[in-house]
Amino acid sequence: xxxxxxxxxxxxxxxxxxxxxxxxxxxxxxxxxxxxxxxxxxxxxxxxxxxxxxxxxxxxxxxxxxxxxxxxxxxxxxxxxxxxxxxxxxxxxxxxxxxxxxxxxxxxxxxxxxxxxxxxxxxxxxxxxxxxxxxxxxxxxxxxxxxxxxxxxxxxxxxxxxxxxxxxxxxxxxxxxxxxxxxxxxxxxxxxxxxxxxxxxxxxxxxxxxxxxxxxxxxxxxxxxxxxxxxxxxxxxxxxxxxxxxxxxxxxxxxxxxxxxxxxxxxxxxxxxxxxxxxxxxxxxxxxxxxxxxxxxxxxxxxxxxxxxxxxxxxxxxxxxxxxxxxxxxxxxxxxxxxxxxxxxxxxxxxxxxxxxxxxxxxxxxxxxxxxxxxxxxxxxxxxxxxxxxxxxxxxxxxxxxx
Amino acid sequence: xxxxxxxxxxxxxxxxxxxxxxxxxxxxxxxxxxxxxxxxxxxxxxxxxxxxxxxxxxxxxxxxxxxxxxxxxxxxxxxxxxxxxxxxxxxxxxxxxxxxxxxxxxxxxxxxxxxxxxxxxxxxxxxxxxxxxxxxxxxxxxxxxxxxxxxxxxxxxxxxxxxxxxxxxxxxxxxxxxxxxxxxxxxxxxxxxxxxxxxxxxxxxxxxxxxxxxxxxxxxxx
Numbered sequence: 001x002x003x004x005x006x007x008x009x010x011x012x013x014x015x016x017x018x019x020x021x022x023x024x025x026x027x028x029x030x031x032x033x034x035x036x037x038x039x040x041x042x043x044x045x046x047x048x049x050x051x052x053x054x055x056x057x058x059x060x061x062x063x064x065x066x067x068x069x070x071x072x073x074x075x076x077x078x079x080x081x082x083x084x085x086x087x088x089x090x091x092x093x094x095x096x097x098x099x100x101x102x103x104x105x106x107x108x109x110x111x112x113x114x115x116x117x118x119x120x121x122x123x124x125x126x127x128x129x130x131x132x133x134x135x136x137x138x139x140x141x142x143x144x145x146x147x148x149x150x151x152x153x154x155x156x157x158x159x160x161x162x163x164x165x166x167x168x169x170x171x172x173x174x175x176x177x178x179x180x181x182x183x184x185x186x187x188x189x190x191x192x193x194x195x196x197x198x199x200x201x202x203x204x205x206x207x208x209x210x211x212x213x214x215x216x217x218x219x220x221x222x223x224x225x226x227x228x229x230x231x232x233x234x235x236x237x238x239x240x241x242x243x244x245x246x247x248x249x250x251x252x253x254x255x256x257x258x259x260x261x262x263x264x265x266x267x268x269x270x271x272x273x274x275x276x277x278x279x280x281x282x283x284x285x286x287x288x289x290x291x292x293x294x295x296x297x298x299x300x301x302x303x304x305x306x307x308x309x310x311x312x313x314x315x316x317x318x319x320x321x322x323x324x325x326x327x328x329x330x331x332x333x334x335x336x337x338x339x340x341x342x343x344x345x346x347x348x349x350x351x352x353x354x355x356x357x358x359x360x361x362x363x364x365x366x367x368x369x370x371x372x373x374x375x376x377x378x379x380x381x382x383x384x385x386x387x388x389x390x391x392x393x394x395x396x397x398x399x400x401x402x403x
Numbered sequence: 404x405x406x407x408x409x410x411x412x413x414x415x416x417x418x419x420x421x422x423x424x425x426x427x428x429x430x431x432x433x434x435x436x437x438x439x440x441x442x443x444x445x446x447x448x449x450x451x452x453x454x455x456x457x458x459x460x461x462x463x464x465x466x467x468x469x470x471x472x473x474x475x476x477x478x479x480x481x482x483x484x485x486x487x488x489x490x491x492x493x494x495x496x497x498x499x500x501x502x503x504x505x506x507x508x509x510x511x512x513x514x515x516x517x518x519x520x521x522x523x524x525x526x527x528x529x530x531x532x533x534x535x536x537x538x539x540x541x542x543x544x545x546x547x548x549x550x551x552x553x554x555x556x557x558x559x560x561x562x563x564x565x566x567x568x569x570x571x572x573x574x575x576x577x578x579x580x581x582x583x584x585x586x587x588x589x590x591x592x593x594x595x596x597x598x599x600x601x602x603x604x605x606x607x608x609x610x611x612x613x614x615x616x617x618x619x620x621x622x623x624x625x
Contacts, residue, residue, distance in 0.1 A: 005512045016500040311496040314457060315510045315557065316485020318478050395457040399496065 001321055010328035020297055021333055028294070028337025028379075029344050031287035032371045036345025038283045039367035041352075042276025044359045049268050051360070053261060059101070059232055060134060061239055063094070063225035063246070064257040084250045085221030088150055088210065093249060094227060097241045099234035104130040105150065106224040107213040111181045113206055115167040122163055124180060124206045126213020134228045137202065142174040142189030145209055153211040157185035162203040164190045180206065181216055235260050280367055284374060290337070291378030298330050298386035309390050310398030319391040326390050330383025331376065338375035342368065404564070404596055405431040405454065410463035412449050412619075423449040424460065425619035431598070433564065436591045438610035439600045446619040448569060451600050455488050455567045456480045468564065485514055489558030489595075491587070493570035495550045497542040497557075503549075504529065504538040507556040514561065528556040532586055548579025555586055559595075566590060568599045572606055584609060 014021045065086040091105040107126035112119055129147035131137065137144070144158055157178050164173035164187075178185045185208060194202045214220060229238045239258050247254045302309070312322055349361040412424035423446045431437055441447045452458035453465065456472060465472045467487060475483065497506045504525055511521045529535050532552040542550055551571060558566055568587060572580030584606065591597040601607050615623035 001513055001515050002517075005515075009512070012500060307496065308498055311498070312509075312513070313481065314455065314484065314490045314496075315513065316481050316561070317513050318481040320478075321513060396452050399457070399492070 001324070006324055006328055007332070010325055010332055013325075014329050014333055017301065020301060024290075024294055024297055024333045025337045025340060027290040028287075028334050028375055029341030031283070031290040032338045032341025032375050033344035033348065034286045035280055035283040035367060035371040035374075036342060036363045037348040037352075038279035039276050040345070040349045040361045040363040042272060042279045043364045043367075044361040046269060046272030046276065047360045048358065049272060050265060053265050053268070059229040059235060060261045061227040061229060061235060061242065062259050062261075063227065063242060064259070065221065065223075065255070067255050067257055084253065084255050086225055086246075086256060087220055087222065088214075090246055090249055091150065091222065091225055093245050094225065094242055097238065097245055099230050099238045099241070100227055101230045102130040102134050102228040104128055104134045104226040104228075105210045105222045106131070106226060107210055107217065107219065108223040109213065109217040111216055113163065113167065114179045115176055118167050118169075120163075120166060122180075122206045123204060124208060124213060124216065126208055126210040126216070128210055130228075131207070131226070134226045136194075138192040138194060140190045140192040142187070144189055145207065150209075151211050152209070153215060154209050155183065155185045155212065156188045156209065158189040158191060158207040159187055160191050160201070160203040160205040161193050162201075163206060178206070180208070183212065183216060185212070232262075235262060276364065276367075280370065287371070287374050287378060290334075290375070291382040294330055294334060294379060295382035295385060298326065298383055299389070301329075302326065302386045302390040305390075306393060306398045307401045309393050310395050310400070313393075313395035314399060322391040323384075323387045326387035327380065327383045330387070331379040334375050334379025334383075338372050341375070342372065345371075404433040404435075404468065405429070406464075406466040407453075408464040408466075410453060410460045410465060412446075412453060412458065413461045422619045424453065427463070427619070427621055429614065429621060429624070431596060433596055434591070434594050435612055436588070436597045436610045437599070437612045437614060438607040439598060439614045439616065440602070440604070440607050441616035444618075445616040447600050447616045449619075450616065451567055451569055451598065454565070454598065455490060456484050485510060485561060487564050489561070489563040489566045491551070491554050491558050491566065491568040491571045493573040495542070495547075495554045495574070497550055497553060499542050502539050502541055503534060503545065503553045506542070506553055507560055510557060510561045525556070525560060528560055529553075532556050546579065547575045548582050551575060551579070551583045552586060555583070555590075559590065563595070565596045565598065568597070570601055571599065572601070572603065580606075 063086065065084070088105060091103050094100060095103045104127050109124050110121060111124050113122040113124075114120075127145065128150055129145045132144045139158070140161065142158070145156065146154060157180070159173060159178065167173070167178065168176050173187045173190055176187045178187050191202050191205065208216070227238060227242060229235045239260055243254060243256065243258050246256050309322060345363065349363065353359070353361045407427055407429040410424055410427040411422065414421040414423055427450065439447045439450060449458060453460050460473060463473070467483065472480070472483065498509070501509070507525045507528060508521050511524065526535065526538070529538055532555060534549060534552055534556065537545055537549055537553075542553070545553065566587060571583055571587065575583060587597060587599075588609065599606065599610060607613060613623070613625050614621055
């Protein structure tokens with residue numbers, strides 16, 4: 001039998017049994033669409049998180065005082081030794097390392113902020129002009145902290161939107177006087193609303209020069225040191241160099257933890273990839289169900305067409321030809337189902353993408369390939385048994401319509 | 404042409420053995436016109452199925468064109484059926500979703516004959532059975548006589564040596580039946596070996612040789 005004739009005969013048979021074919025197409029498309037849509041969701045969530053990290057500041061390396069160890073208790077801890085503080089001079093030393101673009105020291109605390117008769121408690125962040133590019137802050141209006149000597153204590157503040165509204169109701173906050181604890185600051189900028197970033201609500205924030213914050217909270221030590229590498233490729237080198245530089249400054253004690261944004265990102269990446277795989281696995285169950293349905297429907301088809309099989313045998317069809325006819329029909333149906341499922345899945349993505357534009361929905365390539373391959377394989381596997389049953393029918397009994 | 408020696412076909416029905424064919428010896432020469440008669444259960448259909456290689460005898464030898472067939476495997480049997488034997492059935496056995504043309508073409512399709520070789524051969528056959536105007540019709544749009552003539556065309560399209568007809572007029576009125584018989588007798592006149600299984604004495608009378616069966620045995624061969 002010629003290949004074209006085989007396809008034509010199988011297609012003819014599939015098109016004639018319209019209801020049966022529609023059911024099969026439907027089952028297979030639901031399975032494939034489920035795989036596509038669910039993996040798109042997982043992949044979309046992964047990319048959403050990756051974008052958020054991107055917004056958090058690029059090429060960022062974070063230095064945290066103290067060593068977080070998973071290897072048990074260090075001798076220093078037993079001796080009651082506290083980690084050495086991270087200081088401004090550490091920041092200046094790191095600033096001079098090769099591959100470092102910017103360094104922003106961070107002092108964090110909470111203090112009462114007041115303007116005129118209005119007062120509220122506000123989180124206060126002490127930093128430098130570098131914080132804006134490193135962290136990715138945006139200004140609504142005014143300007144950010146001035147650049148210059150870190151140890152110079154300029155009495156200026158950049159405040160969040162909510163602080164501006166609450167402490168300066170109905171008037172322009174910029175140029176206004178803000179009292180934090182017992183110190184006076186002049187407001188020079190208002191932050192744009194960027195939502196929450198690493199646990200800080202940018203609307204509820206007061207940013208002052210780092211030395212001012214040190215004076216306010218009466219501390220020399222820094223909460224964090226944010227470093228921006230010159231390029232992504234520099235990140236690892238800068239990380240190592242930073243650890244080494246601080247170790248030398250801290251009498252050979254490696255007492256800081258340095259994390260890169262990459263490390264965080266790849267952790268999330270792994271979590272979301274696992275999630276996507278799980279979703280794909282769950283959706284694959286519906287593909288398997290579709291396969292079982294194919295088998296069922298093809299078995300019914302074989303028993304309905306028993307006398308046709310008998311006739312084919314009488315006019316000289318071999319077992320392998322009859323197997324090929326039924327198998328081709330099952331495969332054609334599952335391929336058609338897979339393709340229509342692909343479009344349904346992409347359609348779902350399109351609709352969800354329109355409802356939630358911030359979620360970048362598109363299926364990962366491996367999921368599309370997997371869904372199509374599994375659909376076709378299930379057509380073959382589940383189509384084979386009914387096809388072989390047809391091929392093995394006894395011609396005399398089959399002609400009489402008996403099985 | 405056809406040589407049956409001590410052919411037996413036994414079925415097991417529960418704990419009872421049914422001897423559908425019991426030591427049948429028949430020799431049929433090329434170009435003969437033979438009718439096979441007998442009451443139901445006499446084994447005449449089983450004989451036709453064995454002759455058509457659809458059923459395997461339990462014992463005995465069947466030589467077709469001088470070739471032993473009982474030892475052939477399924478594949479070889481299918482090929483032999485395709486090339487040497489044409490079937491006509493009481494219930495026509497046309498495939499309802501295919502047109503008359505496609506039904507006739509089917510054996511050629513299975514044999515892998517190229518489309519441009521198939522087309523003229525099918526058209527010629529349909530024309531010789533006055534069916535050329537019905538080529539694009541499906542079986543449910545044809546009369547009984549037309550359906551049986553389509554089936555004859557299908558049986559003949561591979562140019563077999565033997566035509567086996569099982570009650571070919573059983574589902575037809577008198578006039579259509581006569582047309583169908585005339586068609587297959589015309590083929591016999593051109594040299595094909597024709598075997599007709601029938602109840603109908605009138606149909607049987609038209610053959611030149613008459614085999615009568617009872618209880619799986621040939622009781623009369625004139």
